[in-house]
Amino acid sequence: MSYRPGSRTRACSVLVIGSGAAGLRAAIAAREAGADVLVIGKRSRLDAHTVLAAGGINAALGTVDPEDSWQQHFADTMREGYYLGDPRIVEIMAREAPAAITELADWGCPFARTSDDRLDQRYFGAHTFRRTCYAGDYTGRAVLTTLADEAQRLGISVIEEQYVSRLLTADGQCFGALAFDLHAGDRTVFEADAVVLCGGGHTRIWRRSSSRRDENYGEGMWLAFQAGARLMDMELVQFHPTGMLLPEEAAGTLVTEAVRGEGGRLYNAKGERFMERYDLERMELSSRDRIALANYTEIKEGRGGPNGGVFLDVTHLGKDAILERLPRMYRQFVEYQMLDIAKEPMEVAPTAHYSMGGIVVDPATHASEVGALYAAGECTAGLHGANRLGGNSLVETLVFGRRAGEAAARFSQERESRLRSRRAIDEAHAELDSLIHNGTELSRALQRQVRNVMWEHCGVVRDASGMERALGMLDEVRTALPSVDVRPSEEGWGDLAHVLDLHAMLSTAEATLRGASARKETRGAHIRSDFPELNPELEVSFVVRRGDDGQLTLEPASLSAVPDELTSWIARAREPDTAGRLLE
Numbered sequence: 001m002s003y004r005p006g007s008r009t010r011a012c013s014v015l016v017i018g019s020g021a022a023g024l025r026a027a028i029a030a031r032e033a034g035a036d037v038l039v040i041g042k043r044s045r046l047d048a049h050t051v052l053a054a055g056g057i058n059a060a061l062g063t064v065d066p067e068d069s070w071q072q073h074f075a076d077t078m079r080e081g082y083y084l085g086d087p088r089i090v091e092i093m094a095r096e097a098p099a100a101i102t103e104l105a106d107w108g109c110p111f112a113r114t115s116d117d118r119l120d121q122r123y124f125g126a127h128t129f130r131r132t133c134y135a136g137d138y139t140g141r142a143v144l145t146t147l148a149d150e151a152q153r154l155g156i157s158v159i160e161e162q163y164v165s166r167l168l169t170a171d172g173q174c175f176g177a178l179a180f181d182l183h184a185g186d187r188t189v190f191e192a193d194a195v196v197l198c199g200g201g202h203t204r205i206w207r208r209s210s211s212r213r214d215e216n217y218g219e220g221m222w223l224a225f226q227a228g229a230r231l232m233d234m235e236l237v238q239f240h241p242t243g244m245l246l247p248e249e250a251a252g253t254l255v256t257e258a259v260r261g262e263g264g265r266l267y268n269a270k271g272e273r274f275m276e277r278y279d280l281e282r283m284e285l286s287s288r289d290r291i292a293l294a295n296y297t298e299i300k301e302g303r304g305g306p307n308g309g310v311f312l313d314v315t316h317l318g319k320d321a322i323l324e325r326l327p328r329m330y331r332q333f334v335e336y337q338m339l340d341i342a343k344e345p346m347e348v349a350p351t352a353h354y355s356m357g358g359i360v361v362d363p364a365t366h367a368s369e370v371g372a373l374y375a376a377g378e379c380t381a382g383l384h385g386a387n388r389l390g391g392n393s394l395v396e397t398l399v400f401g402r403r404a405g406e407a408a409a410r411f412s413q414e415r416e417s418r419l420r421s422r423r424a425i426d427e428a429h430a431e432l433d434s435l436i437h438n439g440t441e442l443s444r445a446l447q448r449q450v451r452n453v454m455w456e457h458c459g460v461v462r463d464a465s466g467m468e469r470a471l472g473m474l475d476e477v478r479t480a481l482p483s484v485d486v487r488p489s490e491e492g493w494g495d496l497a498h499v500l501d502l503h504a505m506l507s508t509a510e511a512t513l514r515g516a517s518a519r520k521e522t523r524g525a526h527i528r529s530d531f532p533e534l535n536p537e538l539e540v541s542f543v544v545r546r547g548d549d550g551q552l553t554l555e556p557a558s559l560s561a562v563p564d565e566l567t568s569w570i571a572r573a574r575e576p577d578t579a580g581r582l583l584e
């Protein structure tokens with residue numbers, strides 16, 4: 001029985017995949033540069049993953065702490081990334097962040113203001129100065145809505161509920177993508193001179209994750225990987241120290257860093273404010289990796305609460321302050337747990353939160369290694385090194401979304417003629433057809449297996465034997481792929497999306513495990529119980545390539561040097577403490 005629904009073609013000069021902050025900012029830039037732009041995403045226009053971002057977005061504006069500077073922002077980012085960030089990318093971000101945020105405020109983004117109407121800035125962990133702008137704890141939604149309004153003003157079409165199954169390539173050049181409508185199933189061949197991929201991260205491949213169902217399985221990274229791009233630093237994944245534990249369906253949901261920024265304190269079940277033992281100077285404003293490890297250690301050593309977490313307390317702030325500055329957190333705990341956080345502490349534990357690694361891109365244009373393919377946002381590598389500073393990813397989406405969009409528009413304008421390959425389009429259709437059949441396995445159950453494997457063997461703390469086992473377990477899941485049941489239901493083509501998500505998970509999980517196995521050291525968010533010290537010789541990135549036979553190969557890549565004029569700023573920033581961080 002054939003299920004293949006209808007197919008049509010749409011052409012544009014720049015195609016943007018993903019309607020999160022990076023995608024919309026890229027689309028605006030490409031449109032302003034004169035391109036005919038289309039944005040496609042698998043969710044509705046105002047519901048891309050960026051809406052989850054809570055606490056804030058960084059720029060050295062110096063409104064609250066006038067001593068701040070872009071150089072200090074550069075230095076903080078490099079150091080907290082344990083020197084694995086690409087200094088060229090970090091410099092661009094730090095230099096251009098103030099203009100990116102000011103522009104967004106000018107477009108109407110409702111950032112919090114000081115009494116004299118300047119943009120307010122608050123502390124986020126491990127920053128030298130207050131440089132995080134915010135809109136309550138709804139910053140991501142405020143940013144996304146502002147960008148969507150601007151895109152609409154410019155007449156940019158955003159096509160919703162389109163799942164991209166494959167990038168179309170010929171002769172090493174990308175010329176579009178094949179997508180299907182998640183409800184009707186009909187397919188569209190989107191043809192373009194240049195494509196900007198803004199598909200988000202891969203943290204949903206861990207059982208406890210701050211991402212939502214049906215997003216962040218590494219789908220964007222996988223699309224680029226299949227097309228011939230390389231992935232880098234995949235093992236560098238940030239585990240946020242504070243995720244919800246209950247109820248099970250909400251496990252991992254983020255308790256924003258703003259809670260600690262506003263004065264939240266961490267306690268164990270014995271009532272000890274345990275950060276005194278891990279970072280006496282910075283306490284709860286220490287870096288994410290250190291607090292995640294502290295929470296993990298307290299729980300593992302039996303000082304956790306009844307649900308296997310530690311306690312985060314804001315009761316001393318008072319209800320008025322909580323409602324004003326942490327409104328979403330207040331609601332979140334009432335809705336999920338009927339808990340009034342103004343009266344009782346929250347029980348929290350680490351959760352997979354952010355992909356520091358991703359697609360290898362050119363620092364300035366964010367061109368990938370595939371012709372005519374650009375990428376921006378969380379699906380790319382290079383900015384955050386081994387530990388992302390909170391608030392740096394939203395600004396990354398703006399700065400590099402704009403750069404990628406402009407570069408794609410330029411590329412389109414310079415192109416002599418549009419590339420098209422009938423064979424590539426037929427192959428993409430045939431690949432989708434081959435997935436649609438009755439079977440005995442369900443994608444959701446297999447996804448769950450992968451998420452459990454990654455949590456168990458490649459979570460907050462890893463070791464060689466666990467990761468070896470995990471690679472074997474991924475192979476077992478792979479053998480079940482041909483038996484996955486995929487057919488249309490009354491709700492539409494969710495099954496087809498789920499099996500593609502599963503393929504993406506398997507590839508990004510393997511790339512992560514290969515990088516994590518090669519990184520025989522503890523550095524930033526990557527913590528090895530069998531290699532508890534930082535190894536200076538591993539100040540390299542690990543890059544993964546996918547061969548024509550589907551096999552992955554891994555190689556180290558050296559990093560660029562920090563420009564002379566910026567090295568002294570790094571010396572002035574706080575040194576992250578790396579030695580002996582695994583407490584007994």
Ligand SMILES: Cc1cc2nc3c(=O)[nH]c(=O)nc-3n(C[C@H](O)[C@H](O)[C@H](O)COP(=O)(O)OP(=O)(O)OC[C@H]3O[C@@H](n4cnc5c(N)ncnc54)[C@H](O)[C@@H]3O)c2cc1C
Pocket residue numbers: 017018019020021022023040041042043047048049050051052053054055056057058139140162163164165198199200201210211215219220254353354376377378379390391392393394395397
């Ligand atoms: C709970 C939470 C809180 C956060 N808080 C902050 C914060 O306070 N400050 C900060 O700086 N960062 C924060 N972050 C991180 C930040 O939100 C993200 O890094 C950022 O929003 C990523 O934006 P993006 O545009 O790159 O990708 P996304 O917003 O993830 O958008 C990617 C889009 O691509 C679409 N897509 C993917 N694959 C396909 C496909 N195959 N077909 C079609 N569409 C596809 C997805 O549906 C998605 O909408 C937070 C993250 C989480 C999870």
